[in-house]
Structures are given as C-alpha cells and as structure tokens.
Amino acid sequence: MKKTMYEKIWDAHLVRSSADEVPILYIDTHLVHEVTSPQAFEGLRLNNRKVRRPDLTFATMDHNVPTTDRSLPIKDLIAAKQMETLAQNCSEFDIPLYDINSPEQGIVHVIGPELGITQPGKTIVCGDSHTSTHGALGALAFGIGTSEIEHVLATQCLLQHKSETFEIRVDGTLPFGVTAKDIILSIIGHIGIDGGNGAVIEYTGSAIRALSIEERMTVCNMSIEAGARAGMIAPDDTTYEYIAGKRFSPKDEAFDAAVEQWKQLPTDDGAKYDRTLILDAAEIAPQVTWGTNPGMVTDVTGQVPDPAEMASTDEKQATEHALAYMDLKPGTPMTDISVDRVFIGSCTNSRISDLRAAAEVVKGRKVADTVNAMVVPGSQAVKRQAEAEGLHDVFRTAGFEWREAGCSMCLGMNPDTLMPGQRCASTSNRNFEGRQGKGGRTHLVSPQMAAATAVTGRFVDIREFSS
Amino acid sequence: MEAFKEHVGLVVPLDRINVDTDQIIPKQFLKRIERTGFGEFLFNDWRYLENGDPNPEFVLNHPRYTGASILISGVNFGCGSSREHAPWALQQYGFKAILAPSFADIFRNNCYKNGILPITLHADVIATLSKAAHKTEGYRLMVDLEEQSVVCPDGTAHTYEIGDFEKYCMLNGLDEIGWTLQYETDITAFENQNRL
Numbered sequence: 001m002k003k004t005m006y007e008k009i010w011d012a013h014l015v016r017s018s019a020d021e022v023p024i025l026y027i028d029t030h031l032v033h034e035v036t037s038p039q040a041f042e043g044l045r046l047n048n049r050k051v052r053r054p055d056l057t058f059a060t061m062d063h064n065v066p067t068t069d070r071s072l073p074i075k076d077l078i079a080a081k082q083m084e085t086l087a088q089n090c091s092e093f094d095i096p097l098y099d100i101n102s103p104e105q106g107i108v109h110v111i112g113p114e115l116g117i118t119q120p121g122k123t124i125v126c127g128d129s130h131t132s133t134h135g136a137l138g139a140l141a142f143g144i145g146t147s148e149i150e151h152v153l154a155t156q157c158l159l160q161h162k163s164e165t166f167e168i169r170v171d172g173t174l175p176f177g178v179t180a181k182d183i184i185l186s187i188i189g190h191i192g193i194d195g196g197n198g199a200v201i202e203y204t205g206s207a208i209r210a211l212s213i214e215e216r217m218t219v220c221n222m223s224i225e226a227g228a229r230a231g232m233i234a235p236d237d238t239t240y241e242y243i244a245g246k247r248f249s250p251k252d253e254a255f256d257a258a259v260e261q262w263k264q265l266p267t268d269d270g271a272k273y274d275r276t277l278i279l280d281a282a283e284i285a286p287q288v289t290w291g292t293n294p295g296m297v298t299d300v301t302g303q304v305p306d307p308a309e310m311a312s313t314d315e316k317q318a319t320e321h322a323l324a325y326m327d328l329k330p331g332t333p334m335t336d337i338s339v340d341r342v343f344i345g346s347c348t349n350s351r352i353s354d355l356r357a358a359a360e361v362v363k364g365r366k367v368a369d370t371v372n373a374m375v376v377p378g379s380q381a382v383k384r385q386a387e388a389e390g391l392h393d394v395f396r397t398a399g400f401e402w403r404e405a406g407c408s409m410c411l412g413m414n415p416d417t418l419m420p421g422q423r424c425a426s427t428s429n430r431n432f433e434g435r436q437g438k439g440g441r442t443h444l445v446s447p448q449m450a451a452a453t454a455v456t457g458r459f460v461d462i463r464e465f466s467s
Numbered sequence: 468m469e470a471f472k473e474h475v476g477l478v479v480p481l482d483r484i485n486v487d488t489d490q491i492i493p494k495q496f497l498k499r500i501e502r503t504g505f506g507e508f509l510f511n512d513w514r515y516l517e518n519g520d521p522n523p524e525f526v527l528n529h530p531r532y533t534g535a536s537i538l539i540s541g542v543n544f545g546c547g548s549s550r551e552h553a554p555w556a557l558q559q560y561g562f563k564a565i566l567a568p569s570f571a572d573i574f575r576n577n578c579y580k581n582g583i584l585p586i587t588l589h590a591d592v593i594a595t596l597s598k599a600a601h602k603t604e605g606y607r608l609m610v611d612l613e614e615q616s617v618v619c620p621d622g623t624a625h626t627y628e629i630g631d632f633e634k635y636c637m638l639n640g641l642d643e644i645g646w647t648l649q650y651e652t653d654i655t656a657f658e659n660q661n662r663l
Binding site for chain 1: 489550642
C-alpha cells in the first residue's frame with residue numbers, strides 16, 4: 001500500500017491499535033520548558049509516578065527568561081520561581097536541562113534542530129503549539145497540553161487519533177524579496193486560520209524543496225496558525241547535510257545507516273492525501289498582517305480591507321473588531337502605516353539565516369528616530385555565531401538593541417512587551433490582541449521586511465527598498 | 468478528573484469567531500506553577516478596564532449572566548497556543564460546557580482532559596441558541612453526555628458527536644495515564660523491538 005510520510009511515521013510508532021480504542025503512539029523525543037510543565041511534574045508526584053524515559057526528554061528555559069544582562073538577578077520573582085521549579089523538577093527526575101546560564105540555552109524549537117535532537121522520522125512533542133517547527137526535518141512534531149505532558153512523562157506515549165493529511169504544494173520559484181515567511185503567511189491567508197484544523201500538512205513542491213532547513217522551519221512553525229496539528233517536509237539531501245555533525249545526530253556508519261532509513265520516509269508516488277492545495281510561488285508577494293490573527297494578511301502593496309466587503313456577518317464583525325483594535329481605517333495602503341517598534345526574533349524567525357538577512361538590509365543604514373528596534377537571537381549558539389560574523393555590530397551601529405536568547409516579545413511573558421497603543425513590525429507568529437503586550441498592535445512580517453520597516457519607520461515594499 | 472454525566476446551566480453568548488487562547492487567558496497569568504487560580508483572569512483583557520474595574524460592556528459582566536456555566540461562541544474557539552491554562556481558566560470560572568460550530572484541535576483535547584465538554588453544533592443551531600440566550604433572561608440548557616444531546620427549555624434536542632473514548636473518559640472521570648500504563652508490557656516490547 002502506498003503511504004504518505006505521515007502514515008509511515010504513524011505506523012512505525014503505534015504501540016497499540018485496536019478498533020475500539022484510541023491508538024497509543026510512542027513518542028521519541030519530549031521537549032520541555034518552564035511555563036507548561038510545572039503542573040505536569042506535580043501530577044507525577046501526587047500519583048507517585050516516575051518519568052519513564054528521562055533520556056528521551058530535554059528541557060530548556062525560554063518563554064519567560066529576561067533577554068537583558070544574564071549576570072543580574074531576575075526581577076520578576078514569579079518568573080524566577082517558574083524557572084527554579086523547572087530546575088528542581090529536572091534535577092529530581094534526572095532530565096537534562098539547558099538552563100538560563102547554559103551555552104546551549106535558547107528557544108526550544110531553535111535548539112532542538114540545532115543540537116541534532118530533531119531528526120527525520122521521529123515523533124516529537126512539546127507543551128507548545130509551535131512544536132510543528134520540527135516537521136521541517138521530516139519529523140512528526142506537534143504541541144500538547146499539560147495533561148498530555150504528564151502523560152508522556154509517565155508513559156513516553158500519547159493517546160492519539162489519526163489525523164487527516166493535507167498536501168500544500170508550492171511550485172515554481174520565489175520572486176526576489178519573497179521569503180519562507182511570506183509563503184506561510186500567504187498560505188494562511190488563502191486557507192484561513194482554521195483551514196488546516198486538526199490536519200497534518202505536508203508541504204511539497206519545487207519552491208519548498210528549494211528552501212534551506214531554516215526556511216523550512218519558518219514554514220512548518222506556523223502550521224498551527226492555520227489550525228493544523230502538525231506541518232512537515234520530506235527529508236532530502238539538504239536535510240541530511242544540515243543534520244550531519246550535530247551534537248546528538250548519529251555519527252559515522254550510524255549516520256550513513258540513518259540516512260538510508262530516512263530515505264524511506266518521503267511519501268510514496270501515488271499515495272493519496274485527504275486534501276491538496278496547489279499554489280504558485282511566483283504569485284506570492286511580501287506579506288503584512290493588518291488584523292488580529294495571522295489570516296488577516298495582505299500583500300505589502302495591498303490595503304486595509306473594508307469590513308463591508310466581508311462575505312459573512314461574522315467576518316464583518318471580526319474585521320470591525322480587528323480594525324478598531326488595530327486603529328486602522330479601511331482602504332489605508334499598508335505602506336502608509338508607521339510603526340513604533342520592530343521585533344526580530346521568535347521560533348519563527350530568529351535563526352542565523354534570519355539575522356543575516358535582516359543585517360544585510362540594515363547594513364549602512366539607521367533605525368528611524370521614531371522607532372525602537374530589537375533583535376533577540378533564538379539561542380545562545382545563534383547569538384555566538386552572529387557575533388562571530390559581526391552581525392551584532394551591524395545591528396547596534398544601525399540603532400538596534402542586541403539581546404540574549406529567548407521567546408521575548410513574541411509573547412511578552414518577560415519584560416519585553418509593547419505599551420498600550422504601540423504598533424510593532426514583528427517577525428513572530430501571532431498578532432492576537434494583547435499578544436505582545438496589552439493594547440499592543442502587532443503586524444507580522446519577514447525579517448527583511450521588519451529590518452526595512454525599522455529603517456523607514458513605516459511598512460515598505462522590500463522589493464523596491466533593496467533594489 | 469470529575470466525571471461528567473449531564474449538566475443544566477445558565478447560558479452566556481460570546482458572539483465572536485476565532486476566540487484565541489491569548490484572550491481566554493493572557494500570557495501574564497501563565498507564570499503560576501499550580502493548576503488553580505486562573506478563573507479570576509479568564510478573558511482578562513476584555514473583562515476588566517485599565518483601572519481593574521469590570522468592563523460593563525463585556526458580556527460576562529452583565530448581571531443577568533452571573534453564574535453562567537455554558538458558553539456559546541463562534542467558529543474555531545480556542546485557537547492559538549497549547550496552554551492548558553485556557554481550559555483551567557474556563558473551568559475555574561465555572562464553565563462546564565462550551566458550544567461552538569468548531570473548536571481548535573489542541574484546545575478541544577485539553578478540554579476533555581479537564582472535564583469541560585466542548586460541543587460542536589451546526590452554525591445555524593449555534594446562532595439560534597445564541598439568539599435565544601440574548602432574548603430570554605435566565606436561558607438555560609441541559610447538556611447530556613450519555614445521550615449526546617443539548618436540550619432546550621422547550622424540549623427541542625440537538626445531538627452532537629463525540630469520540631467513544633473521549634465520552635468514556637468524561638463519563639467515568641478516567642485517569643488516562645493509568646489507562647495507558649495498563650499496557651506497559653506493550654510499551655516495553657515496542658522499546659525493545661525498536662532498540663529505543
């Protein structure tokens with residue numbers, strides 16, 4: 001029988017499957033962070049249960065860590081308590097932890113691939129919806145809640161229903177100035193924020209194949225913003241080259257043997273997906289969101305939409321709410337919108353290639369006087385690499401703040417937040433109301449677009465800016 | 468988890484689509500290490516004014532909905548993050564069931580694990596129920612899990628789908644970890660077979 005990649009990974013991880021029960025799926029890797037795990041560890045203690053496989057569990061601190069000087073005490077005592085709790089739990093249950101002072105610390109979805117923990121064919125879970133990021137290497141990776149974290153800690157398994165498969169094929173060549181971020185924002189604009197609800201998306205097509213692994217991570221990362229359970233891309237030579245030599249990747253003959261196995265993973269010719277959507281890369285323009293969810297997005301050459309033109313009453317009301325919150329008027333060209341803040345970071349766009357692309361744009365230029373801009377590398381390793389390449393000097397000279405690694409202003413659990421009414425060009429993944437700070441207004445863009453916006457003080461078409 | 472058989476409660480309509488988990492429980496309240504204490508922060512940014520007073524405009528603050536335990540909302544309820552703090556906040560506020568035309572995937576799973584029943588009904592039915600809740604003060608519904616139905620005051624019943632296992636877990640307040648652990652020999656066999 002011809003199978004999709006999802007079906008192959010699913011079948012290979014079934015511990016138990018019978019007609020009248022929910023299948024039990026084995027989990028190869030469990031990633032843990034400070035915010036969604038404390039209640040799960042507490043649950044284990046209350047029931048006198050152990051962590052079944054601490055050796056398959058990895059923890060880091062990312063969501064609420066400060067991105068300022070790490071030698072100073074953490075001012076937010078509740079956040080400090082949460083980090084301390086993770087450290088105690090990892091110590092008690094013997095789980096490896098990359099804590100705030102570790103040279104490997106970083107956003108969980110940045111360090112997983114970086115350390116070679118993320119590998120093709122694996123099942124990977126984490127108490128964070130952007131776990132779909134790891135699908136970029138051909139893994140089945142998805143976010144889970146705290147009860148499920150406890151379940152995986154105790155059993156190394158999950159009770160799972162099989163998902164629908166959804167192929168999104170992007171053929172053709174991306175135009176100049178158009179990035180992986182624009183691909184995924186454009187997809188979400190097409191199918192809507194519930195367009196992939198519960199499905200496992202496999203991204204295929206020549207435009208996807210042409211992406212680097214870091215770019216593929218950007219695409220898979222935002223699968224959840226279309227409601228998908230997971231997003232994945234078949235492994236290929238680009239994947240194997242990326243994995244080779246990483247700390248936890250197989251070495252020597254073991255690596256060759258692993259590659260042979262990984263080559264069996266891609267979807268068989270003729271295998272059937274439940275749904276397929278085909279897009280032309282050539283038609284994708286740089287994207288900017290105008291509203292309060294990632295589906296409220298348009299080309300940078302577009303305008304703020306008119307609620308009166310929405311298809312349904314619900315959509316009309318939602319658009320009215322969004323425009324009121326965002327303080328935008330229908331018909332305003334996106335390039336007329338000015339910003340107060342620029343944030344380059346998050347598990348979507350904080351890797352070295354993102355920082356290189358942004359630095360290329362700001363090199364020799366200055367951040368507009370009206371703008372406060374910051375760069376938050378995704379991990380300490382990304383930060384070290386950027387500094388070795390002198391990118392931090394490029395950013396600082398231009399007027400950007402250069403910070404320590406963490407989730408930072410993607411969700412503003414740490415002190416990095418927008419003030420009420422502030423407008424931000426952000427490379428992150430969610431523009432929900434209050435996401436970056438109560439009353440803050442978020443516009444999602446690519447790193448290049450964010451960098452150019454920092455310079456001009458308003459949204460600008462990167463294709464004109466860079467040419 | 469507390470078992471759920473049936474529930475009769477006051478209905479509050481939240482007429483919005485795509486209500487995301489950042490609205491249900493904003494991130495500034497995710498730093499607690501306990502499972503409790505989230506109810507007072509449910510819908511915080513909509514529910515309270517800048518000065519901390521209740522926002523009289525927000526539907527949960529209308530006196531007629533005090534004590535509501537059934538929430539009706541629009542499509543894709545619970546989209547966004549995987550934070551289980553969202554169902555915790557809803558449950559600790561007092562909600563037992565949420566009715567919507569669709570739910571986000573992870574949120575729906577998280578509800579089942581906390582004894583909150585996410586009920587998917589056709590958009591037309593949701594619109595009808597929401598209108599009735601607006602029109603009639605004290606509008607109550609009965610949510611029956613055994614029968615998989617939502618019963619209106621006039622006796623009209625709307626049936627809904629739920630997975631057999633989810634239903635079994637909710638009806639019995641089942642400890643799912645205990646369920647999986649009964650198959651520990653299968654897990655060990657899988658690990659041995661795959662050299663994990």
